[in-house]
Amino acid sequence: MRGRFKRRFASKLRASADEVFAHATSVEGINEELWPLRLTAPRGVRSIADSSEMFPNGVPVGETLFTSWLMLGPLPLERLKLRLVELDLSRRRFVESSDLFSMRLWQHERMVRPLDSGSEVVDVLTFEPRVRALAPVLRRFVAHLFPRRHAFLRRRFAQA
Numbered sequence: 001m002r003g004r005f006k007r008r009f010a011s012k013l014r015a016s017a018d019e020v021f022a023h024a025t026s027v028e029g030i031n032e033e034l035w036p037l038r039l040t041a042p043r044g045v046r047s048i049a050d051s052s053e054m055f056p057n058g059v060p061v062g063e064t065l066f067t068s069w070l071m072l073g074p075l076p077l078e079r080l081k082l083r084l085v086e087l088d089l090s091r092r093r094f095v096e097s098s099d100l101f102s103m104r105l106w107q108h109e110r111m112v113r114p115l116d117s118g119s120e121v122v123d124v125l126t127f128e129p130r131v132r133a134l135a136p137v138l139r140r141f142v143a144h145l146f147p148r149r150h151a152f153l154r155r156r157f158a159q160a
């Protein structure tokens with residue numbers, strides 16, 4: 001489709017796949033990667049993969065987990081209705097397909113694969129802006145944000 005974009009980002013790290021996945025699915029880890037941006041979460045939610053305090057019967061895959069705001073300091077930039085459409089803890093993989101104001105489609109797949117020397121984190125983003133005229137701005141935003149997230153991961157977990 002003409003207005004749909006797909007980007008892939010990958011980094012090899014010197015930490016175990018379990019350690020990286022725990023970080024990557026924790027609210028604290030997500031916000032460390034996003035800094036200076038921040039994603040809000042309801043009180044008590046510490047991880048999108050294990051929100052047992054909020055969801056005692058397990059994370060409801062395919063349903064909205066909660067509404068979140070992408071913030072820059074006190075300024076809300078975007079509203080997300082956070083939804084996991086796939087969650088495979090044994091393979092350290094999730095697919096988030098959230099409803100955003102700016103995107104007709106937003107799908108973020110993250111996989112953390114074990115390697116002999118540590119792990120590899122791979123993000124695959126597929127997105128389609130609601131307003132076609134915003135496509136260049138949103139493409140640049142994604143093209144800037146995810147390399148920054150991976151640079152943070154490489155610093156935090158040392159590049160393999």
